[in-house]
Every structure is written in structure tokens, then in C-alpha cells.
Amino acid sequence: MTRPIPDIVVGRLPIYLRALSFLTAEGTQVTSSHDLGKRLGISAAQIRKDLSFFGEFGKQGTGYNVGYLQEQISRILKVDREWPMALIGIGDLGRALARYGGFAHRGFRVVALFDNDPAKIGQAIGDLKIMSIDRLSEVVQEQNIRVAMLTVPAKDAQKVADLCVAAGIKAILNYAPITLKVPEGALVQHTDPVTHLQRMTYYL
Amino acid sequence: MTRPIPDIVVGRLPIYLRALSFLTAEGTQVTSSHDLGKRLGISAAQIRKDLSFFGEFGKQGTGYNVGYLQEQISRILKVDREWPMALIGIGDLGRALARYGGFAHRGFRVVALFDNDPAKIGQAIGDLKIMSIDRLSEVVQEQNIRVAMLTVPAKDAQKVADLCVAAGIKAILNYAPITLKVPEGALVQHTDPVTHLQRMTYYL
């Protein structure tokens, strides 16, 4: 049996992956734990330790091949494929995410838009039409969707999250400023600009 | 001399504050470390320990007065005031943040919009006009702005962050998918939907 990997280690892998994409874009082919650490503000020892949970990806004396390490971390995080996502709540933020170019090549694609406002249903954003939230379960099953982003008002967020879980969604990225409860086996990540801002004002 | 407060503790205060706002909205007047912990998925002991870094806010046998604790945490985080913010990069996401209603009453307000696209400069969003990034330093000083949100393309983000710091910005919330370097004394928080999503796909 393999050791369980600490969540905090898994949480750093996307950061490493992002830095590796940057290096690839720059044309850099080789890096080291020291170089990566300096770029990310993380110790070299920690990067090596984190990677060692998953295997041996470097060469003594040389460092890491950027493309290879990128492939390996992509595989570990299961983003060596494209996860179809549902986007629920098509307000300003939902629209922005529907058009966001940053999902491509990082493992994700928005494939279905939902709202509960009859005035919005049927409208198109790019090549997707906004659907009624009533069709969530049907569409999630048809398209085998496991991931959803929630950009609904805070007061509706828990109810919509429950609908998602019932429909078979396993991972929710929540933009509403509220902590969601989901059953064992489902995952939530919260993203709230204000909590990030408040974490900084303490130090000002 | 007071003990320094661990960053990780400061980072949880905004979560507590958000839960307290929720309770206030619900009309709940009293809570306990157990109740808060259950809502947030955090142990009661940890909540009590975290709060104890800052003072004594509860009553044995009773728990915490929601309004009082909310006031105290707001004060600790310095969000018992309104921080004026600059928003730089008025694409889809920038527009959505410019219109976002969630800053009000949580300590922040967008007061200035910047872009470098001549076609956008002069356009209004709500009651704010988009200004040239060339005016950043001038406006930041005039309005005593210390906080900025960056919604610019990744390739420009570091350059714009440097401009911000030079202009006197002390806290940056970065939406570009890149790790920014800022000098000692300035703060950055990163927010990237893809890193959150990638952290979940590992477990799927």
C-alpha cells in the first residue's frame, strides 16, 4: 500500500505545473529545484520532497527536464485530458468564466451553461446556449460531467450545490461567499476575492 | 512584545467573518466554537485557539455573541473601514469585478479602473470611467489607494505589478495565472480557478 499523499502537497502541484508551463512558453528546457523555488518563493528542499511522493523525475547534477516534469505532473493531477465542466449561474462573473481563455490546455472546458432566469435561457455565449437548471441532471449524465463551477447568488448556492451532487457532480468550484457542505466523496473548493483581500489588510 | 500571529491563523479569520455575516443575516445572535466548526469543517478547538491569539471574545457556558465577534474580527482584519481599490485590466473578468456587489460591507470598494487599450479608455462602467494606465501613479496617490486587483493578461502581469508597487500599492490580488514577485513590504494573493480545479481532479 502506498503512503497517502498530504493534501497540502497535492495543492502545490498545480503551482509547480503553472510555473513549468511558463518555462515552456519561455523556451526553457531544463530547471532545478532551486530555480523553481526561487520563482515560487518555496524552498528547494520542499519541492524535491513534494515530487518524491510521486516518483523520481530529475537527474542528479542536471535538474529536471521541463517538458517531462510538466507531463508527469499533468498525469498525476489527471489534467492530461480535458474535463468537461458545467457552469451554473450566468451573471457577470459567469459570463466572464464562460469566455475565459485560460481553461484550454490546462485540462478543462466549459461545455454547458445553466441559469434559472427564463429571460436568459436560450441566449448564446460563444457556441453554448444557456439552459434551464432543470436540465442539469440530464445534461450532466449525457455529457458525463464531473466538475462544476458555481457563480450563483450566495442565498442559492447550497441548494444548487445539492442539485449538483445529486446529478453526479464530484467537484465544485464555488464562487459564492459562503462555505458549502457536500457529502463525503464530493469535493469543493472555495474562491472568494474578499477573503483574499481581507487576509492582506491585516498586515497593512 | 506580543507573539507574532501565524499567517495560517490570519488566513482563517476571513472565513470566520464570512460565517458570522451569514449568521447575522439569518438572525442568529449567539454561536459557539462547536457550531462554527461544524459549519466550516474546522475543529472547535482550533477556532478557540485561533481567536485566543487576539483576545477573549466569548463567555463560558454561552458561547460568542455573533455581532460582537463580527465587529472584533472586522477590527482585527482592518475591514471596519472601506479600502479604496484600483482595478487594472478591464476585460470580461475586470468588468465583472467592477460590477461585483460583494465588496460592499466587507471592507472594499473599487474606485478606479485602468486599462492600456485606447479604445477602452474613457468608457464608463457604473459611475467609473476607465483611465489610462499611465495615470495609475497619480490616481493612486490622489485617492490614497493601497490595494489593487490585477485582471491583465499573464504576459503583462509582472510589469503591471511592478508599476503598482512603484505607485505605492501595498496589496495586490492577482488574477493572472502566474506567480508574481513583489519586494519586501508588499503583499500578493493569487487567485486562479484552474489551480483550484486541478487540486480536485487529483482525487477524482
Added chain:
DNA sequence: TAGATTGTTAATCGATTAACAATC
């Protein structure tokens, strides 16, 4: 009073770092 809950201490647990043999 009896029950509940705080604030705090000490023990436990887990994460980070320093150091180094292995080796490219």
C-alpha cells in the same frame, strides 16, 4: 445547581528544513 462552553496548557501530530550520499 447542573449543563454548557470558554480559554489555555500540554501532548500529539504533521510539515518543513538541513544535510549528505549518490551520481550525472
Added chain:
DNA sequence: TAGATTGTTAATCGATTAACAATC
């Protein structure tokens, strides 16, 4: 070879939890 860097171990550091006296 000499210099550099990995992967890993052990030591250190820090965070979380359990437990409980104090007390509302």
C-alpha cells in the same frame, strides 16, 4: 575530474488536538 543537483533521512519546527479547570 570537478561541480552541480537529485532523492532521502533525520532533526527541527510549527500546527492541531485533547483535555480540563474556570465559570457563566
